[in-house]
Amino acid sequence: MLAGNPEIQLLYARWSYCYVANLRQDKWGYGFPIGGVAAFDVDTGVISPGGIGFDINCGMRLVTTNLTFKDIQPKLKELVNEFFQSVPSGVGAKGFVKINQSQFNEMMVDGSKWCIENGYGWKEDLERTEGNGKIDWADPSKVSDKAKQRGINQIGTLGSGNHYLEVQVASAANIIDEELAKKFGIHTPDQVVIMVHCGSRGFGHQIGTDYLRIFDSAMKKYNIPVLDRELACAPFASNEGQDYYKAMACAANMAFANRQVILHRIREGFSKVFKTSAEDLEMHMIYDVAHNIAKVEEHNVDGKRKKVVVHRKGSTRAFPPNHPELPPIYKKTGQPVIIGGSMETGSYLLVGTKKAMEDTFGSTAHGSGRTMSRKAAMRQVRGDKLQKDMESKGIYVKSASMSGLAEEAGFAYKDINEVVESLKIAGISKPVVQLKPVGNIKG
Amino acid sequence: MKKFKILEDIAIADIAIEAYGKTLDELFENTALAIFEESANIKNISENEKKTININSDKIEDLLYDFLSEILFLKDTYSIIFKKSKIKIEKKGKKYNLNAELFGEKIDRNKHELRNDIKAITLHMFKIEKTKEGYKDLVVVDV
Numbered sequence: 304m305l306a307g308n309p310e311i312q313l314l315y316a317r318w319s320y321c322y323v324a325n326l327r328q329d330k331w332g333y334g335f336p337i338g339g340v341a342a343f344d345v346d347t348g349v350i351s352p353g354g355i356g357f358d359i360n361c362g363m364r365l366v367t368t369n370l371t372f373k374d375i376q377p378k379l380k381e382l383v384n385e386f387f388q389s390v391p392s393g394v395g396a397k398g399f400v401k402i403n404q405s406q407f408n409e410m411m412v413d414g415s416k417w418c419i420e421n422g423y424g425w426k427e428d429l430e431r432t433e434g435n436g437k438i439d440w441a442d443p444s445k446v447s448d449k450a451k452q453r454g455i456n457q458i459g460t461l462g463s464g465n466h467y468l469e470v471q472v473a474s475a476a477n478i479i480d481e482e483l484a485k486k487f488g489i490h491t492p493d494q495v496v497i498m499v500h501c502g503s504r505g506f507g508h509q510i511g512t513d514y515l516r517i518f519d520s521a522m523k524k525y526n527i528p529v530l531d532r533e534l535a536c537a538p539f540a541s542n543e544g545q546d547y548y549k550a551m552a553c554a555a556n557m558a559f560a561n562r563q564v565i566l567h568r569i570r571e572g573f574s575k576v577f578k579t580s581a582e583d584l585e586m587h588m589i590y591d592v593a594h595n596i597a598k599v600e601e602h603n604v605d606g607k608r609k610k611v612v613v614h615r616k617g618s619t620r621a622f623p624p625n626h627p628e629l630p631p632i633y634k635k636t637g638q639p640v641i642i643g644g645s646m647e648t649g650s651y652l653l654v655g656t657k658k659a660m661e662d663t664f665g666s667t668a669h670g671s672g673r674t675m676s677r678k679a680a681m682r683q684v685r686g687d688k689l690q691k692d693m694e695s696k697g698i699y700v701k702s703a704s705m706s707g708l709a710e711e712a713g714f715a716y717k718d719i720n721e722v723v724e725s726l727k728i729a730g731i732s733k734p735v736v737q738l739k740p741v742g743n744i745k746g
Numbered sequence: 747m748k749k750f751k752i753l754e755d756i757a758i759a760d761i762a763i764e765a766y767g768k769t770l771d772e773l774f775e776n777t778a779l780a781i782f783e784e785s786a787n788i789k790n791i792s793e794n795e796k797k798t799i800n801i802n803s804d805k806i807e808d809l810l811y812d813f814l815s816e817i818l819f820l821k822d823t824y825s826i827i828f829k830k831s832k833i834k835i836e837k838k839g840k841k842y843n844l845n846a847e848l849f850g851e852k853i854d855r856n857k858h859e860l861r862n863d864i865k866a867i868t869l870h871m872f873k874i875e876k877t878k879e880g881y882k883d884l885v886v887v888d889v
Contacts, residue, residue, distance in 0.1 A: 337759060356888075357865050357866035357868075357888050358865055358888075393855060393860045393863060394785055394786060394821070394827060394853060394858075394860045394861070394862070394863040395821050395822055395825040395826070395827060395853040395863065396825075396853075396855070396863075397825060449819055452819075452823050453819050453822045453823050454822075456822075456823075456825075457822065462863055462865075463860075463862055463863035463889070464862060464863065464865075464889045504822075505818070505819075505822035505823075505865075508818070508865040508866045508888075509819060511866055512815050512818075512866050512867065515868075515869060516808075516811070516812075519869065531869075531870060531871070532869035532870075532872060533868050533869045533870035533872075535869070672759075673758050673759050674758075675758065676754040676755075676758040677758075677761065677862075677889070678752055678754050679754060703855055703860050704859075704860045704861055704862070705859070706859075706861050707860070707861060707862060710862075746863065
């Protein structure tokens with residue numbers, strides 16, 4: 304196991320079965336490292352909102368089409384402009400799904416299932432989503448009215464920062480494992496796919512904020528030393544711990560629903576621009592996977608099978624072939640893993656491995672990670688210039704924020720190829736396809 | 747006196763704010779201003795929407811955390827982007843009381859020059875310190 308932030312180790316060392324795997328130390332964030340995995344015994348360990356992140360169930364979704372780059376090239380701008388309108392992004396954006404409070408409560412409980420029942424998607428989307436897009440232990444009574452007010456208008460929005468909706472191409476040269484690529488639905492040279500990166504929006508952020516304050520007080524009650532208030536935690540079995548776990552599940556379900564209704568918009572957009580139904584365009588989901596979440600899972604710890612609450616913050620679940628939680632379509636292949644690079648350099652589709660199960664609680668990295676602060680990136684390039692430069696390289700990008708665009712410039716991130724290579728060497732996931740961007744909506 | 751600065755070596759994926767004020771009222775106003783300026787170019791925001799915040803806390807740090815979190819709540823709930831705030835902090839017995847008026851405008855993607863949609867205020871290294879000139883704080887926000 305790799306060592307994480309020493310403060311986390313110190314703080315959590317007092318709890319039994321604490322294991323921290325730091326999958327990436329370059330993109331350093333606040334508190335718990337981004338790319339961190341920590342597992343705590345369900346009876347004697349803790350749960351920590353800081354070990355999950357404010358953007359609960361921030362995650363990735365990947366969708367195929369049967370179109371090639373040649374098919375979409377003449378209509379790329381129209382397509383990107385369509386998504387820029389239909390999938391709102393940026394500060395304070397409101398979504399297109401209008402629901403009342405009781406419907407919102409249903410969504411918190413049912414996640415993606417709520418969307419399918421309300422006409423936003425296909426039934427097959429569910430088994431292609433981590434945990435079927437529905438976490439069973441969600442309880443809306445553990446969510447504050449504030450979080451409910453803040454989130455109800457945001458369903459179907461991307462957010463900002465590094466969140467995006469991207470049109471990508473899988474060129475023949477970038478297929479690393481042809482057999483697996485075919486099984487995941489990528490079978491034609493220059494096939495077009497769509498990737499979405501977003502989370503639970505203000506709803507999850509408010510739940511994170513509310514419980515950070517609750518846990519901040521609970522630390523005293525449970526006599527837990529405070530080394531960094533952002534690392535506040537409470538015993539998993541305590542009332543506070545269980546309340547957060549149930550509220551977090553509501554945010555996770557909202558995030559699955561958010562990405563599900565965005566998928567609905569993507570299918571509508573392609574259908575409109577290409578005057579063909581989404582079914583005829585074979586717009587199947589490959590997978591949807593969370594990278595900011597905590598879940599109770601069974602793992603081998605010191606030779607014994609243990610139930611642990613696995614925290615993944617900026618870390619993706621990466622289960623191997625034959626894992627009982629995988630749906631029938633991916634039982635033999637292993638779980639698809641989606642890792643986002645910068646908007647200029649491309650992303651990867653990978654697959655989970657047995658080694659990840661043994662070494663990192665079935666987890667891998669989630670992205671390439673920043674190497675430069677946002678301000679430093681802005682000093683190097685202006686958003687409008689970057690937009691033009693990217694267009695000359697064949698990437699058409701639209702953003703709600705020009706300064707935000709500059710902050711996300713490719714040079715501000717580590718080389719995704721090196722990150723993926725290191726995961727391959729560590730054996731915790733296996734690359735399948737590299738995907739190159741051609742169109743991007745940046746939040 | 748400088749109102750605030752952004753520290754770049756604290757959390758590169760996020761934004762660390764160090765704000766200053768001769769008084770606590772001014773410190774809170776300047777920290778809020780940093781949040782507003784990180785969210786949008788405040789020059790082209792009108793002041794036709796007003797929101798008020800009234801909160802209490804035993805600790806001044808908690809009062810600041812709750813005040814800043816409330817700004818983010820109002821931004822998402824009412825789709826308002828703010829330009830400035832007027833703050834009055836009083837000590838009533840053992841508790842601090844904050845009354846704030848926030849001025850701004852409904853978000854319009856075509857009019858406003860939007861920047862980062864700040865997700866949350868973190869407690870990482872969160873602090874308020876007394877200085878020779880008054881006060882300074884350190885607030886890391888998640889973007």
